[in-house]
Amino acid sequence: MEITNDSVSQTTLNNFEAPNDSIIDWIIGSVTDVDADADATTSTAPRIPKVPGTVREKHDYETYYVPKVVSIGPYHFGEPKLQLIEKRKPVIAMKLFSNKEAILSLYETLSEPELVKELRSFYEENSTTEYSDKVFIKMMLLDACFILYFINFLYLGGAEDYSELKSNEIFFVRRDLYLLENQIPFKVLMKLTGDGLLDYIKPFIVFSSFVISSSTEESGDEDDREPNHLLDALHGKHSMIVKAPTLTFDPIKFSGCNFRNVSELADVGIHFKPIKDTLSMTHIEFVKGWWRFSADVKLPRIAVSDYTRPMLLNLMAYETCRCSINDSWVTSYVYLLNSLVDDAEDVKVLRKAWVLDNYLASDKEVVELFDEIGTDLVPSSFAYIEAKYKMQRHYDSWSNTLFSQLKNEYFKSPWAIFALLGALIALFLTGVQTYYTIWSPESKCDDLCQFLKMNHHL
Incomplete structure (x- = not known):
């Protein structure tokens, strides 16, 4: 998406006089001036x-929770370690727009x-x-210009000039843009780009997500509100x-899970x-199998990487x-995963099922991650x-427990299966032999044998 003067309302442009160079120079200069404003208070949540x-x-x-390389918004503004990129923001703003008049017009629009x-x-x-x-x-x-520059130029292929951000900074910038204390109102971004911003940043949101989707189209109910x-x-x-959940039981009487x-x-x-x-x-989703002894639990596919921990913590x-x-x-999802992942073997099962992609050094690190962030959580009472x-019903079923025991005892290797089949065949043949020994009807051969014994002293 190329941002030009067309992004700025023509009415807005017409309402201002020719820009004063000193004002423009001040706008695109580093934000260093601090000046108290007695009326700048807030009373709402x-x-x-x-x-x-x-x-x-x-x-x-x-x-x-604290940004590593870039400050967005007032909470961490002015911190010494963030000044390297702070000084580049005016240059980035000039690269984003074609002329100074557009920047002045946006400044005046935001100043209402x-x-x-x-x-x-x-x-x-x-x-x-x-x-x-x-x-x-x-x-x-300037912060809005930086966000749009990062999205447009580094992730959506808007330009080839990456000179304002070093390769080792890109990782931390992406992380910093999703910190709770490092945000600006979405309305500011809307003023710079217009009503199409949501569609514009959707690929960036999908790219930043730790939940993996094979489709760009969502089948659920999109929230129409402005974030x-x-x-x-x-x-x-x-x-x-x-x-919408359709409960088939009384949730008040559900005593919870013991797996x-x-x-x-x-x-099981x-x-x-x-x-x-x-x-x-x-x-x-929970889906029963054909023979009732098995079932599938379908979960959103999640990627666990160095981004995952700070993003989950800030979302929570x-x-x-x-x-x-x-x-x-x-x-609630973190709480669920923490309850399911108890050791590295559990992570391995989820990896092999393609439910979890592990980009950390080991499966043990995934266990440690969810142990750390999943402790003492208060999830939604009705989530999942x-x-x-x-x-729980499948887990408690005696038939599933019996099938599980048989599977664990006899289905671990081909030799165990052959031994089980041999034992079953031998038991079947023994039963057949016993039956015919006791219950077999008399035949003419039996009468002949008795006659020969009586007359030939056999």
């Missing part, structure tokens, strides 16, 4: 909250008093008061409702398969701040309850 204190204490805040007040309300109260309106809007504009920010857009993809891991479920004939056409974590932190308990699908109920 922030849509871009800070990571809650309880979460900070539980996990390493500096490692998983009501819009400034709304944008400030996205953040926690008093977190933006140290910045004047001019500095705050300049920050929003609050990039992290919210990613969360919306992962928590999209694929289908421990993937291996225990595999022992439950196999795992990937759902390949969705990014949503809400889609889990966002759910802690913004979502109700019944909407915490990411938290239908699938859990069916798995």
Whole structure:
């Protein structure tokens, strides 16, 4: 997507006088001015909250919630370690637009008093008061330009000039753009690109997702609302409702699950398969097999890499701040995986089933990852309850338990199967022989034998 003057409203352009070079130079200069604004306060619940204190204490805040190379928004603005890319943002803004007039026009559009007040309300109260309106809007504009530059030029093939970002920075930039405390309102990006932004960034969201989908078309109910920010857009993809649950039992009476891991479920004939056409974590299916002794549990296919831990933690932190308990699908999915993955053998089973792609050094690291982020979670009470109920019923079935025991005792090797078949055949023949010995009817041969014995003294 090429961003030109056409992205800017013609009405907006006509409402401003010829740009003043000093103003333009100030806009595209580094954001260094800090000027207090007494009216820059917010009173509503922030849509871009800070990571809650309880979460900070539980996990390493500096490692998983603080940006490594780029600051987006006011929370980490001005930190010394982030200045290297901060100084490049004005150059990036100039590369994104064809002339200075377009940048000035967008700055003036974002400077509307009501819009400034709304944008400030996205953040926690008093977190933006140290910045004047001019500095705050300049920050929003340059950060939005950086995000669009990164998406367009580095992931969507918009240009060949990658000089403003080094190869070793790209990994961390992608990570930083999805941190909860490193967001700007989606509305700012909309002002720069127009109403087609959602379609424009959809490939980037799919690319950034740790859930793997073989299709770009979703079969569920898309949320038509404008996301609050990039992290919210990613969360919306992962928590999209694929289908309304239709419970076949009373959830109040369901006492929960007593199976421990993937291996225990595999022992009673439950196999795992990937759902390949969705990014949503809400889609889990339980399907009975033909002979009733087996069943398939279908899960969204997940890739575990160095990105996974910080992205999951920030999504769960966002759910802690913004979502109700019944909407915490990411938290519930992590809780489910943590309950299924108990050791490296469980990870191996999921890998072989193509439910989990492991890009870490070992399967043990996957276990450690979910042990760390899945401890003390409070998932939705009704998340996956239908699938859990069916798995528990299958697990408790005496016929499935008997079949499992036979399989474990006799089906581990071909020789064990042959020995079992030989024993069954021998038992069958012994039974046939016993039957005919006891219950066989008399024949003419029997009468002849008796006659010969009587007359020939045999």
